[in-house]
Amino acid sequence: MPNQLHIFTINCNLLFPVSLRYSPKSEEELILLLNALDELLLSRAPAVLVAVVKLFLHWTQDHPHLKKDMLEMIQPSVCKILSRNVSETSYLLLDFLSTLGDICKVFGPHYKYFLVRAKDPGYLKTQKLKVLPLISTEDNVCCLMEEVKPFCSDYQSFRGAVSCMGLLAKVSHAAHNMCLSMLVTLLDAPAERVVIAALECLMNVVLSPPSVEKNISESPPDPVLSQSSSLGNVEVQNQTTLEESLSQLSLHTEEPKPELKALPMPQNELELPQNLTDAIVRALSHEHVQEAAPSLVLYVLGTLAPYLDSAPDILQRISSLAFSPSVHADLVTAAAQIFISRPAQTQLLLAAILARAFKCVGEPASRAALIYATLQEHPSDAAFLLGATVKQSFRSNNEECQEQQLGGSD
Structure with a gap:
């Protein structure tokens, strides 16, 4: 087998599938095979380079410590191929690099070969923006x-x-602050699609502190960015949080109650500049943004309610819009979150929203029940205040129904 690898560059398509099915019979043979691959790892042909790396990883899967040496060996070839600025081969190579895991230590110092160019086609821009966070380090993140x-x-x-910028913000505190500064401008953009992307990035950044101990490529997907759309998936996350909260209620015991699942960064530790909170309020008040991404707007409004003085006013304006049943459930969630931080301003509005939710058939009503149960924990008098207003609204509704029935019988 080692004697045949010298013709790999000529018959790559034929030899690659055969080579993948071959397993070295001993450590000595493995060493011979890897030595034969050394020259091929320096190839400037993208297809050959990708095939050889796959073959190397296949044969060394029991020796993961060799991966770094391989990455260092292919680095000059990768940079040379990218410098040719051939869109198709660059895309092929970048897509493959994104599957190799931790590559920042090897390729981070050579980040300039990965930068997005204005004349790159759209598909290549998108792929480069996916790879840039993988090669980001504390030294190059601000430049990126x-x-x-x-x-x-x-x-x-x-x-x-915008998504790339949110991922880069996790690399260091300097990048975190830099991203927040950039978001101020993006939240005031005239195009609502940019504002929506900025709101998604905002939640990604403020709820996830920068981590310098763990590489970004090893971090789990962010709860906001993992959503494929801002229009129908935010409520799924809210429901999970509420169900977890409901399962932890212990209303009939005097023992210490278990802590609710905390956000990645507790709200009392958030530090939002005043100009950023002003920009958030303007973005959430934008009518076109509310109509285009109601679930996202409600999610941001409820989560950041302690920092937004006008949150009750924005909620009142949004509540007048016509919503689908699923978005109506998110309206209830946001109203309850705002009530927790601003009870005096939101008490009557929340009661009205809950009363409407209980009249709905299906999921919104059950979601309202979850909110009601969760509020019995935070703050301590929320259940009493909320229960009184909701019971009063139910009593008036029942009286109206009875009057209608009596009138019909007459």
């Missing part, structure tokens, strides 16, 4: 954010650029 910033308003790549 400056390079990504112009593409946040690009029609083809704005969503990928």
Whole structure:
């Protein structure tokens, strides 16, 4: 087998499938095979390079410590191929690199070969924006954010650029603050699609503290960015949180109650600049944004309610819109979250929203019940206040029904 590898570059398509089915019979043979691959790992042909790396990883799956040496060996070839600026081969190579795991230590110092260019086609811009967070380090992250910033308003790549910026913000505190500063501008963008992407990025950033101990490529997907759309998936996350909270209620015991599942960064530790909170309020008050992404707007409004003085006013305006049943459930969730932080301003509005929710058939009513149960914990008098107003509204509704029945019998 080692004697046949020298013709790999000529017959790559034929030899690669055969080579993958071959298993070295001993450690000595494995060493011979890997030595034969050394020259091929320096190939400047993208297809050959990708095939050889796959073959190397297949044969060394029991020796993961060799992976770093392989990455260092292919680094010059990868950078050379990217420098040719051939869109198709660059896309192939970048897509493959994104599957290799931790590559930041090897490729981070050579980040300039991975930068997005204005004349790149849309599919290549998107792929580069996916790879940039994987090669980000504390040394280059601020430079990467400056390079990504112009593409946040690009029609083809704005969503990928804003998402990339949110991932880069997790690398260091400097990048975190830099991202928040950029979001102020994006939240005031005239295009609502950019504002929506900025709101998604905002929740990604403020609820996830920067981590310098763990590489970003090893971090689990963020709860906001993992949603494929802002229009119908945010409520799923809210429901999970509420069900977890409901399962932890212990209303008939004097023992210490278990702590509710905390957000990645507790709200009392958030530090939002005043100009950012002002921009958030303007974005959430935008009528077109409310209509285009109601679930996302309600999620942001409820989560950041302690920092938004006008949250009750925005909620009241949103509550007048016509919602689907699933979005109506998110309205109840946001109203309850705002009530917890601003009970005096939201008491009557929450009672009205809950009364409407209980009249709905199906999921919104059950969601309202979950909210009601959760509120019995935070604050301590919420159950009494909320129960009184809801019972009063139910009593008036029952009286109306009885009057209608009596009138019909007459």
